Amino acid sequence: MARRAASAASAAAPAAIAAELARIVAALNPEQRTAVTTTEGPLLVLAGAGSGKTRVITVRIAWLLAHGATPEQLLAMTFTNRAANEMRERVAGLVGAERAKAVTVGTFHAFCVRLLRERGHAIGLPSRFAICDSSDQLAALKGALRELRIPETTLHPSALQSQISLMKSKLLTPIDALKQADDRRAKQVAKAYAKYDENLRRTRSVDFDDLLLFAVRLLRESAKDREELAARFRYVMVDEYQDTNAPQYELLRLIAGAHRNLCVVGDDDQSIYGWRGADVKKILGFERDFEGAAVVRLETNYRSVEPILEAANRVIACNPSRHGKTLRSALGPGEPVVVKRVEDETAEADLAVREITDRMREGLSRPKDFAILFRAATQARAFEAALRAKQVPYRLVGGMSFFDRKEVRDVLAYLRLAANPDDEVSLLRIINCPPRGIGKTTIDKALAYATAEGIPVARAFRQANAIAGLPAPAVEAMQAFLGKVAALGAADPGRDLVAWIRRVLAEFDYRAEVDRAYPDPATREERWQGVLELVNFAENHVRRASAPTLSSFLEALVMSSEDSEEEKESARDVVTLMTLHSAKGLEFPRVFLVGVEEGLLPHVRAVTENTVEEERRLMYVGITRAQRHLTISCVKSRARGGHRGESMPSRFLYEMRGEAPPKMWRPCEPREE
DNA sequence: GGATGTGAAGTTTTT
DNA sequence: CTTCACATCC
Numbered sequence: 001m002a003r004r005a006a007s008a009a010s011a012a013a014p015a016a017i018a019a020e021l022a023r024i025v026a027a028l029n030p031e032q033r034t035a036v037t038t039t040e041g042p043l044l045v046l047a048g049a050g051s052g053k054t055r056v057i058t059v060r061i062a063w064l065l066a067h068g069a070t071p072e073q074l075l076a077m078t079f080t081n082r083a084a085n086e087m088r089e090r091v092a093g094l095v096g097a098e099r100a101k102a103v104t105v106g107t108f109h110a111f112c113v114r115l116l117r118e119r120g121h122a123i124g125l126p127s128r129f130a131i132c133d134s135s136d137q138l139a140a141l142k143g144a145l146r147e148l149r150i151p152e153t154t155l156h157p158s159a160l161q162s163q164i165s166l167m168k169s170k171l172l173t174p175i176d177a178l179k180q181a182d183d184r185r186a187k188q189v190a191k192a193y194a195k196y197d198e199n200l201r202r203t204r205s206v207d208f209d210d211l212l213l214f215a216v217r218l219l220r221e222s223a224k225d226r227e228e229l230a231a232r233f234r235y236v237m238v239d240e241y242q243d244t245n246a247p248q249y250e251l252l253r254l255i256a257g258a259h260r261n262l263c264v265v266g267d268d269d270q271s272i273y274g275w276r277g278a279d280v281k282k283i284l285g286f287e288r289d290f291e292g293a294a295v296v297r298l299e300t301n302y303r304s305v306e307p308i309l310e311a312a313n314r315v316i317a318c319n320p321s322r323h324g325k326t327l328r329s330a331l332g333p334g335e336p337v338v339v340k341r342v343e344d345e346t347a348e349a350d351l352a353v354r355e356i357t358d359r360m361r362e363g364l365s366r367p368k369d370f371a372i373l374f375r376a377a378t379q380a381r382a383f384e385a386a387l388r389a390k391q392v393p394y395r396l397v398g399g400m401s402f403f404d405r406k407e408v409r410d411v412l413a414y415l416r417l418a419a420n421p422d423d424e425v426s427l428l429r430i431i432n433c434p435p436r437g438i439g440k441t442t443i444d445k446a447l448a449y450a451t452a453e454g455i456p457v458a459r460a461f462r463q464a465n466a467i468a469g470l471p472a473p474a475v476e477a478m479q480a481f482l483g484k485v486a487a488l489g490a491a492d493p494g495r496d497l498v499a500w501i502r503r504v505l506a507e508f509d510y511r512a513e514v515d516r517a518y519p520d521p522a523t524r525e526e527r528w529q530g531v532l533e534l535v536n537f538a539e540n541h542v543r544r545a546s547a548p549t550l551s552s553f554l555e556a557l558v559m560s561s562e563d564s565e566e567e568k569e570s571a572r573d574v575v576t577l578m579t580l581h582s583a584k585g586l587e588f589p590r591v592f593l594v595g596v597e598e599g600l601l602p603h604v605r606a607v608t609e610n611t612v613e614e615e616r617r618l619m620y621v622g623i624t625r626a627q628r629h630l631t632i633s634c635v636k637s638r639a640r641g642g643h644r645g646e647s648m649p650s651r652f653l654y655e656m657r658g659e660a661p662p663k664m665w666r667p668c669e670p671r672e673e
Numbered sequence: 674g675g676a677t678g679t680g681a682a683g684t685t686t687t688t
Numbered sequence: 689c690t691t692c693a694c695a696t697c698c
């Protein structure tokens with residue numbers, strides 16, 4: 001990041017590239033062209049669904065480069081790795097791999113990691129901090145609860161996790177949380193938050209939210225770093241701006257606040273992450289925050305046929321607070337949106353699968369043309385069953401990731417412990433896996449000792465002989481185990497990563513543990529494949545990274561949600577099942593939007609919590625995924641939480657047709673507080 | 674220290 | 689209905 005703007009790149013941009021760019025810009029519609037060529041000052045690009053948003057950002061980067069900016073001066077921020085990768089590839093296609101490489105394109109989180117590794121010392125951050133993923137976070141929270149003697153039944157760790165994350169994404173410190181706490185529970189949450197943070201600091205760890213928070217703190221406190229960053233990144237671009245939370249906004253202000261060359265692209269109508277801290281007010285108030293901002297609306301949609309966009313426009317028009325856009329189809333007329341109400345969820349699944357098999361029989365559609373979209377992940381079950389019965393290949397997006405598999409997490413814990421002997425979470429995970437005679441009682445005693453003495457858990461284990469009442473064999477086993485770990489972690493294997501991982505596996509005889517834990521030979525083989533897949537990842541990392549180390553490998557794993565090879569293979573020609581949230585940004589020729597009922601979409605909790613507007617945006621996102629065909633379904637009777645009950649069509653279905661709901665119809669009522 | 678049974682609770686998810 | 693955490697038993 002501190003690297004000087006190297007102007008060593010190609011002396012003269014090839015004339016061919018310049019001509020190509022002129023051709024591309026000429027082919028844009030007038031609004032897109034304005035968005036591309038307005039380079040100075042704050043710019044808000046309101047990009048409706050399917051309006052060529054990524055094209056605008058990438059061509060804008062090419063335009064900036066062709067008009068005097070150096071690649072080093074450009075910063076493009078995204079929220080997901082997927083978006084970052086796509087942007088990088090498309091920029092490379094426009095300006096050539098060489099210059100594209102020098103443009104900083106990345107997720108907010110990846111940007112912050114780099115910033116903190118290079119400059120974090122200014123706020124006392126150790127350069128070798130570890131990054132916790134969400135299951136590490138959960139384990140750390142359980143530890144904090146244990147130390148505070150709060151039973152997990154009183155404060156559910158996963159609920160605590162999202163509450164703390166939400167507070168962090170609103171820039172609330174544990175002290176703020178304690179000040180604001182007005183009841184017993186809130187006080188406990190604040191205390192757990194404080195203890196959790198304290199433990200992370202002690203183990204030199206940060207969670208995902210901390211990456212943003214520390215970056216903000218660094219740029220607030222160190223004028224030198226702030227000024228250097230602002231001087232380097234003269235042009236800042238942000239994708240999916242409607243998803244920005246408080247720390248991300250703050251970060252942007254700190255980098256681009258002085259020169260104001262900030263271009264944000266987003267769609268307030270697709271803001272669906274309010275529940276995790278994304279603040280739609282940031283995009284609604286951009287013109288106020290950055291006075292004199294130019295605003296461009298992209299309303300021509302290149303994705304969907306007219307009837308689909310008409311439905312989308314009518315639904316979203318019911319939201320009171322928005323910038324206001326109306327999508328126009330570049331594709332023209334098409335088949336009308338189909339709405340069906342069937343008996344129950346089984347019939348709903350049969351309806352969709354029947355349609356899929358019929359269309360496939362015609363030979364004009366393939367499995368990958370179809371997507372089934374739903375509000376809640378639990379709805380997938382019925383569709384999975386129906387697809388299986390008809391032998392239609394499908395993939396369920398979300399669900400358990402490769403890195404959540406037990407064997408993968410176990411092996412990762414070994415690697416992480418070797419890289420960071422203070423990693424308590426990993427230590428506790430594998431201290432007795434494979435079993436080495438260190439039981440729950442022993443561990444509890446060591447934990448109590450660590451808490452009483454105020455020392456790291458790993459140190460307590462190392463001093464096991466000082467702890468009263470521990471069985472001698474357990475003490476020996478612990479010390480032997482820690483000795484092995486220390487020996488492995490003494491030196492970073494660097495390029496020999498793969499061989500080193502194999503040695504770790506052999507040293508701890510993890511194969512034997514897999515054989516022991518899974519008596520069934522088929523699952524045993526499957527589990528072991530998971531371990532081997534991890535070794536593959538390491539191989540890839542060594543091949544791709546410029547200076548691979550154990551730490552860089554572990555970090556790459558935490559920061560990316562990359563699919564395993566096996567998952568990539570199976571994702572080829574299959575029907576896609578996913579939640580509306582994971583569907584954002586995707587498109588399919590034929591979409592089924594299912595379970596469009598009161599209580600589900602909008603969800604009951606959204607109704608009681610007065611967030612129906614966000615549910616309406618979710619409906620809008622669902623509709624606008626469809627290119628040519630959209631089938632919406634709802635049921636008369638649905639089993640929820642074990643009980644079967646009557647389901648009414650969603651209010652959104654009436655809005656979609658521009659009708660008022662019938663008189664007899666009762667939406668779920670907001671609860672009076 | 675590990676296997677089996679009982680109980681409660683059950684949107685949305687990326688980094 | 690089914691998943692996950694916890695308690696109890698061997």
